[in-house]
Amino acid sequence: MGKRVVIIGGVVAGPKVAAKLRRLDPEATITIVEKGKFLSYSGCGLIYYIGGKIKNYQELMETPEGEMQDPEFFEKFTQVKVYNQTEATRINREKKEIETRSLVTGETRILPYDYLVLATGARIFQPNIKAFELQQPDLELGYMDLAHVYTMHGVEDAEAIRWTIKEKLAKKAVIVGGGSIGLEMAECLVENGLEVTLVEMLPEILPTFLDEDIGLLIRRYCQTRGINIQVGETIKYIEGEGGLVKRVITDQGSYEADIVIMATGFKSNSELAQKAGLIIGKSGGIQVDTSLRTSDPNIFAAGDCIEVENLVFGEKVYMPMGSLASKQGRVVALNICGENEIFRGALSSMILKFFEYTIARSGLTVKQAKDLGYEVEYSLVPSFDKARYYPGAQQVIIKMIAEKGTKRLLGAQIIGKGDVSMSIYALAPVLHYGGRLEDLSNLDLPYSPPFSSVIDSVCVAANVLRNKLEGKLVGISPQEVERKRKQGDNFVFLDVRTPKEYLDLRIPGSTLSPLTVLSQKLDDIPKDKEIIIFSEVGHRGYEASLILKNAGFQDVKVMDGGITCWPYEQGRGEG
């Protein structure tokens, strides 16, 4: 008889372990225990089913050949026994067996194992918020007791939300949480005609992924899409009437809602492991080594229930991502079969479609890096995803972060209507290898006008960052400039664009002095004041700063990202 492998969890990592294991070992006895009804589906794809881009959720569960991956499929074609709608209730590590209970019949079962795989996934973190029923004000409810309050996790949630939308039972939605799920949900609901308010407790959207300056740029874009985003606002309670959700009350306001989506982040399902005495990391995920073994050598873990090393700074973090789960499943199967496959860790890479925008990131943000004690510098560089003259070229904005001294790349955030995916795909491997900015300056990324600028935007962002680190360019963030404006600092705010650009759009309080005539106008600029220069994207600002420095000006700064990255008050110039 072959080795007995029991896998708890049947969505992503679990089925991947089973499939790969079967390929490696035809003799193994493989069993999957899954709490839910459905197996092996793309959780990340459910949002497109809700929104209607995908007609049947079955498409998310099919093999490339169009076969539904239900228990029968697993048993018939891969000889994997599946108990779905079955909960694993206890791990007995001494006897090497687990106890399960059917959620349908209540039947219990003991499953012995040689190797156990925990792929128990994650669940939506449910904050402690009260709910009230207007018709019975004294009755304290859980908010999930109100109809049309949903979490967004799993097929059943998706079905319910889709049904609510399709039946036109909701016009006004409140989304609680401004992470990636919250934003995807916002797009989905807006495209289905709902009026959407998104409430994020932290000061900016996508707080675990982006720095606040980048988050703010996205939030400004949201306004153009008619989404009401409220940041720094805490939900106090939720009101229902007649069993239906009615209103969300925050510490700052009240929002009508006939549908509420809780997109409040993920939490590892690590309780079963914890009860069995396995080590749980500080992040809340199950601790594993690089072979994905838990603290018990016969128990592996993979997917959204574990913590992994962040390769940039070498510590364990919680990083629930479908792509990692899938890769980890493969690693576990290989190691169960005695191979020595290493899962070193990950980069917290993320990409998100958000209306016409793409939002991507990898590595550390400035804030995360600083919190970890790094001394950092960054560049903020708008550019185009194709040659500027090529039809359809669109803007992308890259924020690139490096460690001072070593000039090691620490992270990047990229947003824009242009092709962001290729830039982040180039940067993730550089982060993986611990690469430095100078590697990026001359990295041979292939070029042709339909695909990039002649020097790719990631190379340009690296060069700008090197200029800053080498003191050739002194930057100042739009946030810092705005703070100075608000507190009435006495500085020259110099716009070096053309008169035409100035007429189209200007920053109030700025003075126009086009780069092309700047050399002749130096006498008009006071030498003893702080000078802050900006242009459209920053390049001309840099050129202007060099002219001023050569002319003996001492305190010259260039505003990061130019007017393109200015998220505050703008006006139209006066002729």
Add this chain to the structure above:
Amino acid sequence: MGKRVVIIGGVVAGPKVAAKLRRLDPEATITIVEKGKFLSYSGCGLIYYIGGKIKNYQELMETPEGEMQDPEFFEKFTQVKVYNQTEATRINREKKEIETRSLVTGETRILPYDYLVLATGARIFQPNIKAFELQQPDLELGYMDLAHVYTMHGVEDAEAIRWTIKEKLAKKAVIVGGGSIGLEMAECLVENGLEVTLVEMLPEILPTFLDEDIGLLIRRYCQTRGINIQVGETIKYIEGEGGLVKRVITDQGSYEADIVIMATGFKSNSELAQKAGLIIGKSGGIQVDTSLRTSDPNIFAAGDCIEVENLVFGEKVYMPMGSLASKQGRVVALNICGENEIFRGALSSMILKFFEYTIARSGLTVKQAKDLGYEVEYSLVPSFDKARYYPGAQQVIIKMIAEKGTKRLLGAQIIGKGDVSMSIYALAPVLHYGGRLEDLSNLDLPYSPPFSSVIDSVCVAANVLRNKLEGKLVGISPQEVERKRKQGDNFVFLDVRTPKEYLDLRIPGSTLSPLTVLSQKLDDIPKDKEIIIFSEVGHRGYEASLILKNAGFQDVKVMDGGITCWPYEQGRGEG
């Protein structure tokens, strides 16, 4: 007085040196000598001007702010003196001066330098082909003497070709050369209504970039676009009548043509350097060190005139690419100013839009690697550029090459209608760092269904290649299978797709045995014969091979890339 820098060449590398140098050193005296009329333009963008996607070639010469980069611009805004339409005729290294001659007035000039930069670029290699005038058969001409025979290089060529098309002076085009320029030209002419024949001397198109199997897949696609591609065919002579080109005669046929484009590859303009006694590499490019200094420490060189190290195998090659030229210009400027900037080399990265297709590559092909003495294995993996279920997902085909033993990535070729750019952008850095396949297996590329499969196609291609290298999968190329079929080898050719797929499209001589029933049909398959399995893309083929091996079959191979990469005879199945 600042240092005197003379730059010969004003298209890409030269102006980049000048602009960066001016930023670094306001005191330097900078002079550009350019043979042509135009300066600082995107040569790679000219094709879009010819085809009409760009209305004015001036767009290719503008700064991001829309200013034409003509000599006046350079002089006024960057204090760079420009002599255009001026040829550098001699370098006097002892006296540190160059001689120039105006191509307009004949005036000569001596320009002294502290540093000289050679950015003399490349020209189209002109093969030794005869031309005949039908009306005067005894008169032997050069083919460029015939009207409407063009090379494709520089603004004047582009103007002439565009004019010929716009004036509808040509209906039938012959393009000589199947490299990237030849293919871009073919697309451009077909889209402008011309009938196009492309003749390539070597056995397959894009011979310096792709292996023949990949070239053949593209050539099959060309048929659907109505381009007549003739490979392995040598031009013998060109016929003209009344001064106009009329016909191209090859060793295998004759093609009517009222326009002929010579796209016969690039050749370094290294003669000036050679005459001055500078070392010219075996590749024909000027030899430089990693600071881009020539064999004379006061002379730098950059752009299409130099050779650079191929970072994968560490030898110098000729790699004329606009993006490299631009990067090199920056490096030269920094080093002239006493910094220590390193240009290590490049990867022969290339990307090309070709109708709906994108063609990209980096590193070495199988053929190049073998010629260099590497022992290699490769994978050929079709997949999708988005999650399979996401609307608009398109196919991409990755050929990934690694060294046996070390499993180091040596190169990749990627083609398809899908987003190829992000995949090649991920692989170029891995090549840059000398990465191995195992790095790719778990590389944290960001995932979301609109952007990739849950395990990105480059990770999948790496995993397939690892399976081959570890003996888990024995592959066989479609080319080898076709050879066996033609010579009548006795093997079982097993199609493990579904009956429906088989009815849609099949390979003649194959036997259907769907994967899902294969285990029950093992007795129908002879155990003593060679078995070659294929499926749609290869995945089911792999599964089937495992079933057969477990059942005791000895000689089981899986055809690389499945029927998707089968470029030979196909039929419709019989019911």
